[in-house]
Every structure is written in structure tokens, then in C-alpha cells.
Amino acid sequence: MTIRRLAEEQRLSGAVVAGGMVWLAGQVADDATLGTEGQTADILRQIDALLAEAGTDKRSLVSVTVVLTDIGDAAAMNRAWDAWLDPAHKPARMTIQAPLVDPAWKVEITGVALAPARG
Structure with missing residues (x-):
């Protein structure tokens, strides 16, 4: 099985493509000074970019x-x-309350999407 790691950082990959799926790491806002709505929009923009890099989009979540x-x-x-x-x-969705690593972050979002078929 081929595994592709996208947006790699020191401790994690922003997304991993494996087994016909795209596994998103928890995404947080680039700008933690934004309110909850702004942080969420920023995170969703990041998710769009990661899914595009994986060759898919939010419709596959x-x-x-x-x-x-x-x-x-x-x-x-x-x-x-x-x-x-x-x-x-x-997509199916769950929303929970929990503390995040940085107190300035108000939202973190993760997900799983179908990866595009490779021929």
C-alpha cells in the first residue's frame, strides 16, 4: 500500500493519503486572534487546501x-x-467541547475523506 504524507511538520503530517482515504490531522486557525467564526473559516480554508493537494475536495468528506x-x-x-x-x-459530524493545546485556539477540526481513485 502506498502512503502519501502531505504538509509534513516536525511531529505530524497535515494529511495522510492511504487505503483510498485522506486522513486529516486536527487543523487549527493560522490566526488565533480571530473569534470562533473566523477561526472556523480559516480552518475550513486549510482543509480545502489539504484536500486539493490530495486530489479531492470537501464533497468527499x-x-x-x-x-x-x-x-x-x-x-x-x-x-x-x-x-x-x-x-x-x-459528512457525518460530531462536535465536542475540550481544551486545546493553545488557549487562544477556539476550534480544531479533523476529518476523513475518500481519496481519488488512482489508475
């Missing part, structure tokens, strides 16, 4: 996990999510 540091921010997160989401291709 099958599962997403959203972590909020304050579940009371769900409405703000959902505003950015709803603006980004393709309503004909909604």
Missing part, C-alpha cells in the same frame, strides 16, 4: 470531528460551517 473549547460557541462555528458546506454532500 465522510466524517468530521469539531472540537470547541466552549460549546457555547457552536452557533458561531456553525455560521462558518454552513457558509462552507456543500448541502448536497454533508
